[in-house]
Amino acid sequence: MTRALIIGGGIAGPAAALALARAGVASEIFEQHPGPADEAGVFFTLGSNGVDALGAIGLREAAMDRGFATPAIELRSGTGKPLGVSRITTTREDGTPSQTMRRAELYGILRDRAVAAGIPITLGTKLVTAADTGEGVVATFDDGSTAHGDLLIGCDGVHSRTRTLIDPGAPRPVGAGLVNFGGYTSGVRVDTEPGTFRMIFGSRAFFGYATAPDGTVWWFANEPTSGSAPADLPSRDAAELRRHLGALFRDDAGPAAELIAAGHDLARPTLTHLLPHLPHWRRGRMVVIGDAAHAPSPSSGQGASLSIEDAIVLAQCVRDLGAVPAALTRFEAIRRPRVERIVASAARVNSSKAATGIARRVRDLVLPAILRFSGAHGIEDTYGHRIEWDRRIEA
Numbered sequence: 417m418t419r420a421l422i423i424g425g426g427i428a429g430p431a432a433a434l435a436l437a438r439a440g441v442a443s444e445i446f447e448q449h450p451g452p453a454d455e456a457g458v459f460f461t462l463g464s465n466g467v468d469a470l471g472a473i474g475l476r477e478a479a480m481d482r483g484f485a486t487p488a489i490e491l492r493s494g495t496g497k498p499l500g501v502s503r504i505t506t507t508r509e510d511g512t513p514s515q516t517m518r519r520a521e522l523y524g525i526l527r528d529r530a531v532a533a534g535i536p537i538t539l540g541t542k543l544v545t546a547a548d549t550g551e552g553v554v555a556t557f558d559d560g561s562t563a564h565g566d567l568l569i570g571c572d573g574v575h576s577r578t579r580t581l582i583d584p585g586a587p588r589p590v591g592a593g594l595v596n597f598g599g600y601t602s603g604v605r606v607d608t609e610p611g612t613f614r615m616i617f618g619s620r621a622f623f624g625y626a627t628a629p630d631g632t633v634w635w636f637a638n639e640p641t642s643g644s645a646p647a648d649l650p651s652r653d654a655a656e657l658r659r660h661l662g663a664l665f666r667d668d669a670g671p672a673a674e675l676i677a678a679g680h681d682l683a684r685p686t687l688t689h690l691l692p693h694l695p696h697w698r699r700g701r702m703v704v705i706g707d708a709a710h711a712p713s714p715s716s717g718q719g720a721s722l723s724i725e726d727a728i729v730l731a732q733c734v735r736d737l738g739a740v741p742a743a744l745t746r747f748e749a750i751r752r753p754r755v756e757r758i759v760a761s762a763a764r765v766n767s768s769k770a771a772t773g774i775a776r777r778v779r780d781l782v783l784p785a786i787l788r789f790s791g792a793h794g795i796e797d798t799y800g801h802r803i804e805w806d807r808r809i810e811a
């Protein structure tokens with residue numbers, strides 16, 4: 417029986433393990449953290465394509481039970497001028513929405529299902545190196561232990577070790593030029609439809625917020641930065657964060673300053689890293705998927721969905737093509753064009769978030785036109801994508 421070594425227990429890792437199990441392939445997950453990561457306060461929107469792809473591993477409904485459905489994003493300038501509305505879901509016959517949820521909840525449902533399926537998960541084990549023997553692959557971890565398998569799947573995120581084992585010359589992730597902040601506010605009413613995000617290109621930073629069904633407002637902010645190291649981040653002390661963020665949005669129209677002042681459960685500020693193009697996704701019996709292969713700007717709202725799609729398609733390729741190098745070649749041929757299309761369009765949005773001065777004024781003028789032209793085709797292609805689990809993958 418084929419056995420896969422899966423490096424990383426985030427989103428792509430457990431999704432791949434569950435899809436491989438459905439395809440009759442055994443696997444084991446190795447995760448460097450000894451327990452759940454510090455994800456307090458962090459939320460994201462899983463695109464309808466990601467929610468749909470979870471159906472292949474029986475988790476579509478579980479995902480739809482978390483958080484709230486998010487049909488659209490309204491864009492505004494810092495002066496309050498409406499810049500346009502972007503749909504972030506398609507009208508599928510089965511009503512699958514894009515769903516905003518705490519990131520820890522998605523990690524939780526994937527890991528719980530993997531545990532329930534009897535998939536071994538070794539925590540506190542960090543991949544250091546791996547050797548492809550031609551017959552199989554041997555992974556070595558930081559505690560000196562080793563594991564043997566027929567293939568190794570690097571689901572180890574944007575700072576992937578597997579990526580450099582596949583290609584020591586692989587490009588390194590680059591800073592997106594934005595610091596991420598987030599939090600929740602109760603008892604403040606805002607003027608948006610429940611579920612819909614309003615995003616504001618403020619004079620100093622970018623702000624987004626949406627109301628959950630219980631009336632809590634979920635919000636995030638992106639501040640342009642030239643830093644790319646943890647030392648460049650503001651303190652995570654809540655009072656200091658409120659002061660810092662309040663100053664960023666004090667001149668902008670909208671409820672940002674009020675939401676920040678009353679905010680709770682503030683997320684730890686983080687830097688975003690991107691990996692726009694990776695020349696080699698695989699070598700022999702090793703492959704990277706998810707952020708390890710392609711980390712789009714968070715502006716795309718697609719990183720998690722693409723990771724889940726990768727996991728399902730990889731399992732289909734292993735199921736139908738068996739022989740490992742051939743399955744990995746086919747996997748890349750299927751996935752690369754779609755992923756790179758989405759990564760490229762996300763990069764355009766990211767640079768408009770970091771725009772300042774004249775660039776900001778130009779952005780406010782051209783963005784409405786871009787939104788009109790980026791319409792139905794892009795939305796359908798991204799959010800309407802469907803993976804048919806039973807469809808046979810041909811060599």
Ligand SMILES: Cc1cc2nc3c(=O)[nH]c(=O)nc-3n(C[C@H](O)[C@H](O)[C@H](O)COP(=O)(O)OP(=O)(O)OC[C@H]3O[C@@H](n4cnc5c(N)ncnc54)[C@H](O)[C@@H]3O)c2cc1C
Pocket residue numbers: 423424425426427428429446447448449459460461462463541542543544571572573574575576577578596687688705706707708714716717718719720721722723
């Ligand atoms: C601020 C922000 C907002 C975002 N918003 C959205 C959004 O709205 N919608 C969306 O779809 N996506 C969003 N994303 C992106 C999304 O979070 C990622 O695309 C997704 O988490 C990728 O999943 P992954 O499994 O590939 O990597 P990860 O979730 O990063 O998991 C990688 C795992 O590998 C482990 N690991 C790393 N190295 C090793 C090693 N050597 N050995 C063992 N284990 C290792 C890590 O500890 C981690 O658990 C956002 C990202 C950020 C930063």
